[in-house]
Amino acid sequence: xxxxxxxxxxxxxxxxxxxxxxxxxxxxxxxxxxxxxxxxxxxxxxxxxxxxxxxxxxxxxxxxxxxxxxxxxxxxxxxxxxxxx
Numbered sequence: 763x764x765x766x767x768x769x770x771x772x773x774x775x776x777x778x779x780x781x782x783x784x785x786x787x788x789x790x791x792x793x794x795x796x797x798x799x800x801x802x803x804x805x806x807x808x809x810x811x812x813x814x815x816x817x818x819x820x821x822x823x824x825x826x827x828x829x830x831x832x833x834x835x836x837x838x839x840x841x842x843x844x845x846x847x
Contacts, residue, residue, distance in 0.1 A: 794835055801828055 805825055812818045 794832075798828065798832055 802825075805821055805828070808824075809818060809821045812821060
């Protein structure tokens with residue numbers, strides 16, 4: 763009788779897909795990376811248009827802050843997805 767095997771297989775597949783989708787939060791990551799790319803492009807433009815080293819130093823500080831924010835977001839995402847590993 764193949765019906766119980768099929769039912770169990772579909773249930774396991776459904777749980778796996780949901781865990782992958784919810785655990786990795788791919789949509790959230792995509793939005794975060796698009797936002798980060800936009801912010802980095804703005805910072806690159808500021809760097810190119812900087813009149814002196816003082817302005818470039820401020821841009822470098824802003825890049826460092828952005829990198830710190832990204833690291834924190836990555837760690838939060840990783841902690842949410844740990845049950846997959």
